[in-house]
Amino acid sequence: MEGSAEKEVIKCPYCGWEFLLERTLKEHMEVTRRVKAPVESVAYTFCDACNQVPYCGIKAYLVDGQIVRIDSWEGFPNTPLCSKGFATLQRQYHPQRLGYPLKRTNPKDSPDPGWIRISWEEAYDIIVSKMREIRDRYGPEAVLFYCGDPKEMRPAVSRLATVFGSPNFGTESSTCFRAAALASQLMFGLIALGSLPTEDTKTVLIWGMNPAWSSPFNMRKLFAAKERGVKFIVIDTRKTPVADKLADIHLQPRPGTDAAVALGMMNVIIERKLYDEEFVENWVHGFGALKEYVKDFTPERVKGITWVPADKIVEAAVLFATNKPGTLMAGASTLTHTTNAVQTVRSILTLIALTGNFDVPGGVTVPTNPLPFRSHDMGDPDFIMEEEKIKMKDKRADREYVPVWAEIVHEQIQVNFLPEYVKDGRIRMAILFGANVTIWPQFQEYQEALKNMEFVVAVDYFLRPWTHNYVDIVLPAATNYERFEPFIWFGRKIYVRKPVVKPYLEAKSDWQIIFDLAVRLGYAEEFWGGDTKKGLDFILQKVGVTMDEIPIPGGKEIPAPGPEEYRKYEKGLLRKDKEPGFPTPTGKVEVWSTILEKHGYDPLPVFKEPEESPVSRPDLAKKYPLILITGSRVPMYTHSKWREISWLRELMPYPTVNINPEDAEKRGISEGDLVIVENSHGRIKVRAHITYLVPPGVVDVFHGWAMIPEAHVNALVPRYFDPISGFPTYKAVLCEVRKA
Numbered sequence: 001m002e003g004s005a006e007k008e009v010i011k012c013p014y015c016g017w018e019f020l021l022e023r024t025l026k027e028h029m030e031v032t033r034r035v036k037a038p039v040e041s042v043a044y045t046f047c048d049a050c051n052q053v054p055y056c057g058i059k060a061y062l063v064d065g066q067i068v069r070i071d072s073w074e075g076f077p078n079t080p081l082c083s084k085g086f087a088t089l090q091r092q093y094h095p096q097r098l099g100y101p102l103k104r105t106n107p108k109d110s111p112d113p114g115w116i117r118i119s120w121e122e123a124y125d126i127i128v129s130k131m132r133e134i135r136d137r138y139g140p141e142a143v144l145f146y147c148g149d150p151k152e153m154r155p156a157v158s159r160l161a162t163v164f165g166s167p168n169f170g171t172e173s174s175t176c177f178r179a180a181a182l183a184s185q186l187m188f189g190l191i192a193l194g195s196l197p198t199e200d201t202k203t204v205l206i207w208g209m210n211p212a213w214s215s216p217f218n219m220r221k222l223f224a225a226k227e228r229g230v231k232f233i234v235i236d237t238r239k240t241p242v243a244d245k246l247a248d249i250h251l252q253p254r255p256g257t258d259a260a261v262a263l264g265m266m267n268v269i270i271e272r273k274l275y276d277e278e279f280v281e282n283w284v285h286g287f288g289a290l291k292e293y294v295k296d297f298t299p300e301r302v303k304g305i306t307w308v309p310a311d312k313i314v315e316a317a318v319l320f321a322t323n324k325p326g327t328l329m330a331g332a333s334t335l336t337h338t339t340n341a342v343q344t345v346r347s348i349l350t351l352i353a354l355t356g357n358f359d360v361p362g363g364v365t366v367p368t369n370p371l372p373f374r375s376h377d378m379g380d381p382d383f384i385m386e387e388e389k390i391k392m393k394d395k396r397a398d399r400e401y402v403p404v405w406a407e408i409v410h411e412q413i414q415v416n417f418l419p420e421y422v423k424d425g426r427i428r429m430a431i432l433f434g435a436n437v438t439i440w441p442q443f444q445e446y447q448e449a450l451k452n453m454e455f456v457v458a459v460d461y462f463l464r465p466w467t468h469n470y471v472d473i474v475l476p477a478a479t480n481y482e483r484f485e486p487f488i489w490f491g492r493k494i495y496v497r498k499p500v501v502k503p504y505l506e507a508k509s510d511w512q513i514i515f516d517l518a519v520r521l522g523y524a525e526e527f528w529g530g531d532t533k534k535g536l537d538f539i540l541q542k543v544g545v546t547m548d549e550i551p552i553p554g555g556k557e558i559p560a561p562g563p564e565e566y567r568k569y570e571k572g573l574l575r576k577d578k579e580p581g582f583p584t585p586t587g588k589v590e591v592w593s594t595i596l597e598k599h600g601y602d603p604l605p606v607f608k609e610p611e612e613s614p615v616s617r618p619d620l621a622k623k624y625p626l627i628l629i630t631g632s633r634v635p636m637y638t639h640s641k642w643r644e645i646s647w648l649r650e651l652m653p654y655p656t657v658n659i660n661p662e663d664a665e666k667r668g669i670s671e672g673d674l675v676i677v678e679n680s681h682g683r684i685k686v687r688a689h690i691t692y693l694v695p696p697g698v699v700d701v702f703h704g705w706a707m708i709p710e711a712h713v714n715a716l717v718p719r720y721f722d723p724i725s726g727f728p729t730y731k732a733v734l735c736e737v738r739k740a
């Protein structure tokens with residue numbers, strides 16, 4: 001026919017389907033080939049979906065250099081993969097991933113940053129010259145180095161901070177594990193926050209933690225313990241899967257009153273002389289004063305404070321003190337998310353000490369021969385140059401805000417006062433790896449702080465407007481499939497990985513970015529000429545191996561120098577001077593903390609009402625009668641992440657408030673209604689989910705909906721802080737819910 005060219009029909013060589021357009025055929029062939037072709041190779045990596053340390057293992061199946069399928073890494077200690085783990089595949093090939101360094105062209109207060117693509121060279125030149133400029137004008141400590149929830153880059157960022165001369169390195173642990181760890185250090189002189197049950201364990205106390213959703217890889221071990229007849233006490237305000245499936249006794253305290261529950265249990269244990277007299281006599285400092293203090297916390301009075309029936313407090317106390325050994329699993333975030341954070345954790349650890357469950361087989365133990373690296377910051381004190389950090393402590397931005405933290409927590413500063421540090425002029429520039437500034441209470445103030453700094457760089461997988469709209473340069477990070485740094489370990493077994501695929505467009509690994517910056521700043525010697533593998537080998541030389549000597553996927557066990565020992569405090573195995581006792585100022589478990597006393601805080605693990613509660617603020621409770629818990633973990637999301645991943649988004653499409661049927665009915669609220677949750681700090685709009693998960697009087701909203709600012713619960717969380725740790729009160733504030 002004249003004028004219309006014959007359309008060519010093209011056939012797919014794999015399935016025979018016929019196509020008219022070459023482009024469509026190409027796309028089709030790409031997918032079909034990947035699905036149909038035999039898997040060409042397999043490779044291994046660690047999952048970074050929830051940033052639990054240690055991680056779960058992923059086995060990737062490849063065709064033509066692309067990952068077509070993933071599964072659990074068989075034989076890896078943490079398994080199986082969860083929904084988020086599987087969704088790392090969709091994240092890997094997500095079209096919105098950051099591929100190039102970006103620079104803003106519009107001023108920081110304009111709604112559109114006007115991002116333009118720049119080269120890595122240009123990005124590095126700008127950053128390095130800004131770092132030098134700020135250092136020359138205000139001193140190196142005016143530069144903040146920060147890592148969010150992602151943990152893999154922390155040692156490298158921390159080292160760069162030290163070498164640059166800034167003690168101001170901080171992490172998301174300013175709101176997470178570190179306050180609990182601090183409580184333990186004040187108490188035992190070391191970090192011991194609980195252990196998984198072993199064959200010896202008879203009772204497990206799970207306190208403010210829901211591993212079914214927050215660390216599902218632990219559930220098999222817990223179910224196995226249940227099968228063996230181990231008893232479980234679960235202390236959680238909500239009726240979680242863990243409470244439902246594991247608990248022999250479930251206590252549901254009013255949010256923020258856990259210290260009173262613990263003191264009530266101590267009252268029973270001391271009155272009935274169920275404590276370990278020998279341990280208390282020899283190893284506890286301050287028992288006399290504690291005994292006096294807990295006299296007031298009778299189960300009846302504690303019921304009035306906490307809502308927990310008196311007989312249940314007695315039952316839990318007697319079981320834990322008599323069915324021994326017992327261990328503890330305590331939420332790093334829940335218990336620290338109140339204005340009584342450190343004392344709450346101390347009160348729970350006191351229970352461990354009084355019942356003689358510290359460092360006995362099946363109890364709360366610390367490893368005898370740990371590898372010389374630290375799991376909480378994935379670090380090695382020598383690699384991050386901790387001694388140098390201690391020498392610079394006078395330049396820490398947090399020293400006047402949280403003096404106890406500044407004295408004990410050498411490796412990182414408390415970042416929660418960032419708005420104040422910027423206003424004070426202490427911090428002028430920030431380098432952020434994997435940061436989300438809306439994780440903080442009244443997050444607008446943190447966005448403002450970024451805006452008011454002279455220069456901010458962020459490194460991420462995606463462009464996150466809620467943070468990146470306030471920064472100057474954004475750099476694309478390579479994912480866990482594209483990088484090999486760092487190594488990880490379980491006990492004494494070390495695992496490494498190789499990059500599974502090439503980085504997306506121009507993305508680079510976080511470690512490489514740090515090492516590149518370091519070399520350009522003139523620290524080639526301190527950073528092994530920019531070779532990240534040599535940096536990791538420097539750490540590994542302590543255990544006599546190199547990265548290349550560790551097989552994949554087998555890993556390498558570093559033989560222990562001796563057998564596992566218990567009651568190490570009796571044998572001089574806990575203190576540097578090799579004397580018996582604990583590494584605390586008195587050499588004992590400090591139920592009465594001499595360090596807190598020195599700084600003018602209550603030395604005993606006291607109960608204090610939350611800053612905002614029906615008891616402390618009856619006036620406010622008239623208007624806002626419900627207690628709000630925020631951020632209890634959901635299985636499909638981690639904080640602000642995964643909302644763009646459709647496999648997960650369809651499991652929880654929109655933000656919700658969990659509300660008990662009784663409270664919903666009173667307010668005429670039906671399932672799925674749009675509702676306003678508000679208090680004196682702010683208001684959000686979400687959908688109601690009516691559920692028995694929460695008891696009457698309590699509502700709960702997941703955090704991290706930064707992409708929907710009107711649903712972001714941190715607008716409702718005030719900036720009230722625990723005086724010892726500086727932790728915010730994510731878990732106990734007042735609010736009201738009404739139909740929108």
Ligand SMILES: Nc1nc2c(c(=O)[nH]1)N[C@H]1C(S)=C(S)[C@@H](COP(=O)(O)OP(=O)(O)OC[C@H]3O[C@@H](n4cnc5c(=O)[nH]c(N)nc54)[C@H](O)[C@@H]3O)O[C@H]1N2
Pocket residue numbers: 048148149150152172173175176177333337433434435436437439440459460461462464477510630631632638639640641703704713714717730
């Ligand atoms: N209301 C309320 N707020 C809370 C909590 C709560 O319970 N309630 N919990 C608090 C707790 S415990 C925590 S830990 C914090 C978490 O707070 P954050 O760690 O700040 O949280 P995320 O939203 O996960 O932000 C991490 C960012 O890092 C990016 N990223 C992920 N992996 C990598 C990587 O390997 N490299 C780089 N460069 N970037 C990466 C992600 O894309 C994301 O933008 O939130 C705290 N905030």
Ligand SMILES: Nc1nc2c(c(=O)[nH]1)N[C@H]1C(S)=C(S)[C@@H](COP(=O)(O)OP(=O)(O)OC[C@H]3O[C@@H](n4cnc5c(=O)[nH]c(N)nc54)[C@H](O)[C@@H]3O)O[C@H]1N2
Pocket residue numbers: 050052149176177207208209210211213214215235236237238240253254255256257258330331332333334629631632633634635636637638639731732
């Ligand atoms: N899927 C998923 N997994 C995660 C994360 C995630 O965002 N998503 N985040 C990771 C991080 S950073 C952390 S810190 C961990 C946290 O993990 P967990 O420590 O297990 O914390 P949550 O899952 O929030 O569970 C806390 C429980 O505490 C209860 N609770 C709330 N307030 C109180 C109270 O005042 N007293 C008592 N006794 N109970 C209370 C809640 O009902 C909730 O069930 O999870 C990690 N794993």
Ligand SMILES: [Mo]
Pocket residue numbers: 175176177333
């Ligand atoms: Mo956390």
